Amino acid sequence: MVDLLTVKYKQSGKSSNTDSMGMREMQARAFAARNSQYLLLKAPPASGKSRALMFLGLDKLVNQGLRKVIVAVPEMSIGGSFKDTKLTDYGFFADWVVKPEHNLCVGGTEGANSSKTKAFKEFVRDPSAQTLVCTHATLRFAFQDMHPSEFDGILVAIDEFHHTSAGEENKLGSLIDAVINHSSAQIVAMTGSYFRGDAVPILLPEDEAKFTQVTYSYYEQLNGYKYLRSLGIGYHFYTGSYLDAIHEVLDTKKKTIIHIPNVNSSASTKDKYSEVDHILDVLGGNVVQDPVTSIMTVTLKDGRKILVADLVDDGPRRVAVQQYLRDITRADQMDIIIALGMAKEGFDWPWCEHVLTVGYRASLTEIIQIIGRATRDSEGKLHAQFTNLIAQPDAEDDDVKVSVNNMLKAITVSLLMEQVLAPSVNFRPRSRIADGEYVPPGTVIIEDGTAPVSDRVTKALENMDNIKAAILQEQKIVAPAITGETEAEVIAEVEIPKIVERMYPDLDEDERQTVSEIVHTSMVMGSTGGLFDEADLPSNAQFEEGSDPKEESSKPARPGADSEAKPDRKFVMIGNKFVNIENLNIDLIKQINPFQGAYEILSKAVTTDVLKTIQDTVVGMRSSMSEEEAVILWPRIQEFFKAHGKKPSHTSSDQYEKRLAEALAYINNKKRERAATTA
Numbered sequence: 001m002v003d004l005l006t007v008k009y010k011q012s013g014k015s016s017n018t019d020s021m022g023m024r025e026m027q028a029r030a031f032a033a034r035n036s037q038y039l040l041l042k043a044p045p046a047s048g049k050s051r052a053l054m055f056l057g058l059d060k061l062v063n064q065g066l067r068k069v070i071v072a073v074p075e076m077s078i079g080g081s082f083k084d085t086k087l088t089d090y091g092f093f094a095d096w097v098v099k100p101e102h103n104l105c106v107g108g109t110e111g112a113n114s115s116k117t118k119a120f121k122e123f124v125r126d127p128s129a130q131t132l133v134c135t136h137a138t139l140r141f142a143f144q145d146m147h148p149s150e151f152d153g154i155l156v157a158i159d160e161f162h163h164t165s166a167g168e169e170n171k172l173g174s175l176i177d178a179v180i181n182h183s184s185a186q187i188v189a190m191t192g193s194y195f196r197g198d199a200v201p202i203l204l205p206e207d208e209a210k211f212t213q214v215t216y217s218y219y220e221q222l223n224g225y226k227y228l229r230s231l232g233i234g235y236h237f238y239t240g241s242y243l244d245a246i247h248e249v250l251d252t253k254k255k256t257i258i259h260i261p262n263v264n265s266s267a268s269t270k271d272k273y274s275e276v277d278h279i280l281d282v283l284g285g286n287v288v289q290d291p292v293t294s295i296m297t298v299t300l301k302d303g304r305k306i307l308v309a310d311l312v313d314d315g316p317r318r319v320a321v322q323q324y325l326r327d328i329t330r331a332d333q334m335d336i337i338i339a340l341g342m343a344k345e346g347f348d349w350p351w352c353e354h355v356l357t358v359g360y361r362a363s364l365t366e367i368i369q370i371i372g373r374a375t376r377d378s379e380g381k382l383h384a385q386f387t388n389l390i391a392q393p394d395a396e397d398d399d400v401k402v403s404v405n406n407m408l409k410a411i412t413v414s415l416l417m418e419q420v421l422a423p424s425v426n427f428r429p430r431s432r433i434a435d436g437e438y439v440p441p442g443t444v445i446i447e448d449g450t451a452p453v454s455d456r457v458t459k460a461l462e463n464m465d466n467i468k469a470a471i472l473q474e475q476k477i478v479a480p481a482i483t484g485e486t487e488a489e490v491i492a493e494v495e496i497p498k499i500v501e502r503m504y505p506d507l508d509e510d511e512r513q514t515v516s517e518i519v520h521t522s523m524v525m526g527s528t529g530g531l532f533d534e535a536d537l538p539s540n541a542q543f544e545e546g547s548d549p550k551e552e553s554s555k556p557a558r559p560g561a562d563s564e565a566k567p568d569r570k571f572v573m574i575g576n577k578f579v580n581i582e583n584l585n586i587d588l589i590k591q592i593n594p595f596q597g598a599y600e601i602l603s604k605a606v607t608t609d610v611l612k613t614i615q616d617t618v619v620g621m622r623s624s625m626s627e628e629e630a631v632i633l634w635p636r637i638q639e640f641f642k643a644h645g646k647k648p649s650h651t652s653s654d655q656y657e658k659r660l661a662e663a664l665a666y667i668n669n670k671k672r673e674r675a676a677t678t679a
Contacts, residue, residue, distance in 0.1 A: 006230060007222070007421050009229055009231070011223075011226060012224050015220060015224025015225060019091075023055060023092075025216070025224060026047045031055050036212035038180070039056070039186075040189045040212070040213045041188065042192075045372030046375065052190075053071065053082075053190060055092065057157065058094045062093065066186065068155070070132050070157065071131075072135065072139040072156070073136065081159075082133045083098070096131070098132070121145070125150075139172075152185060153185070155187070156179060156188075157188040157190070192368060219421060227377050228377050228383070233421070234386070235390060236389050237407075238391060239391070239392050241269065242358050242359070243279070243282075245389065246389065250279075252283060256337070257343050257349070257373055258358070259339055259340065259355065260275050261358045261359035262359070265360070266391070267358055276312050283308070284301055287299075293324040294310070306336060309336070312338055325349065344366065344370055349376075352373050355374045361410070388410055391406070393614060393617075400613060405475070411598050425443075425530050426440070427444050428443050428444070429446045432458060433445070453514060456506060461515065468519065471499050474499065477491070482598045483599060488590060488593040490629045491593065492520045493590065494629055494632070517586050521589050524592045527597050530572070532571045534571065542578065549569065574589065615655055625662050630663045
């Protein structure tokens with residue numbers, strides 16, 4: 001297995017500690033924005049979003065004059081997160097209480113829409129009722145027969161907000177739009193992943209601008225744990241059937257969730273029950289199933305006994321397995337869970353150390369939720385691991401393009417996870433920082449004294465993760481970048497500005513350039529480890545010219561400066577050298593491909609023939625030559641001619657030379673067109 005990403009954490013305990021009101025760090029940050037009419041809370045699994053909403057909802061009821069709080073969750077099982085909670089025991093001024101008749105996530109079935117819809121309407125129209133928990137479906141069905149004005153004075157809280165979108169067919173998205181534009185209702189939207197696999201935005205830009213956004217990063221969450229020290233994201237490539245390779249990545253000494261592929265996936269054998277049986281055979285030869293709990297005891301080849309839960313079997317036994325898993329209170333009560341479509345969103349097994357996922361997962365949201373199963377903090381758990389077992393393209397396979405696409409999409413998702421999970425780097429314009437304002441670590445100051453950035457630029461930078469998600473969902477951009485077929489400058493100067501222009505069409509050219517450069521810089525930093533404190537630099541660190549701390553310390557002190565003061569200098573790694581962020585040069589950054597790490601992983605993990613097959617396939621899917629790319633490649637064409645004494649050839653086996661030849665042909669065609677026009 002090859003790790004694409006390994007992040008180490010400081011175990012500060014900050015994200016687990018509570019203040020005098022019983023709030024953890026993320027919850028206190030959200031509560032500070034409690035007066036916002038529309039609040040978007042982005043925070044990872046296990047950070048305490050459910051309780052954060054309780055704090056917010058109670059303040060809206062008690063101190064802000066709202067009539068009611070409605071909490072909508074995607075499925076009934078998640079409704080348990082909003083059960084009655086004694087918050088006053090920890091210092092808060094009120095307790096969270098939901099009357100049994102107003103908890104529409106218990107009793108009956110999710111299909112009983114009519115009775116739940118009726119109960120929802122009765123709640124809204126009952127002047128004494130205050131809190132209700134329901135599913136997204138119940139909220140949608142009830143809203144169809146109600147006027148948006150009936151939600152005046154109500155807080156509508158949407159949990160797992162990534163289930164909505166601005167797409168025309170998304171009814172939950174239409175509901176949010178109607179509530180915003182036709183009522184005085186307030187909204188709290190919560191999500192652990194503000195990305196969708198279908199590339200449709202969650203909110204329209206004009207609606208998103210109305211939301212106060214509170215972000216608590218994955219890195220902040222994991223860095224503030226007490227026990228977990230590191231997280232790895234890795235890939236293992238297999239040929240043939242995954243069942244013949246799973247033993248290579250399955251460690252029976254690790255608490256593991258195995259997600260087998262969907263039956264419609266190319267990785268599936270189409271017989272999910274046989275796949276479970278095969279995995280059990282890999283574990284050991286003797287399997288005994290408890291008649292009450294349906295949990296299996298498997299005797300391994302070395303004599304150890306482990307407990308295995310089968311969530312793939314969707315028969316009557318699954319209910320007993322689910323009940324057993326809900327009641328687990330100790331690490332020794334479960335070892336391996338095998339699942340298909342379950343044990344993802346909202347599933348809580350704190351002792352899980354490894355999530356082994358077979359096959360390509362199309363949705364970044366799904367990947368984030370899966371990784372979240374292993375990133376709970378738990379005593380004795382030092383490392384969490386996500387492994388994606390994916391098919392290696394077969395050079396002889398007629399369907400190689402699909403296989404290449406799936407591999408590159410899987411790695412692309414991890415590249416965005418690299419941005420999500422690594423130390424966050426924030427960009428703040430100097431003009432937007434007040435005198436004496438505390439600037440948190442990991443902040444890069446944009447010097448804009450001569451031309452202060454606009455509100456539009458600031459808003460775009462606040463939502464930079466959305467821009468990155470859009471970039472990484474463009475296969476025609478990312479695939480050539482991963483395989484080294486696209487020059488870094490093309491990514492920085494052509495492709496990223498196109499995405500920014502599409503997402504923020506009201507930006508002028510200078511503003512678009514500013515945002516594009518900062519997005520690219522952030523991606524480069526994310527792919528090379530983020531910001532480094534001077535004290536944390538390795539002893540053998542190499543520095544770009546002008547960034548060596550030894551040279552800096554040898555300079556004479558500024559007049560009036562404290563001779564004992566030692567600045568807390570920050571560095572980024574560009575290429576294989578460290579650069580003081582005060583010396584960052586945009587031209588230097590433009591030369592760095594933020595996807596280079598993925599190419600290195602590919603080149604190590606697959607054979608030369610397979611890598612060439614991947615590159616050839618990518619060339620075929622790449623977008624056609626543009627004028628912007630041709631302009632960037634022109635100096636390289638000249639360099640090629642000087643080095644080889646010939647023009648680049650279309651028939652070359654070297655893909656880079658062929659791309660130069662395409663650019664030269666484009667340039668020559670443009671010259672002929674212009675000559676014909678002026679003749």
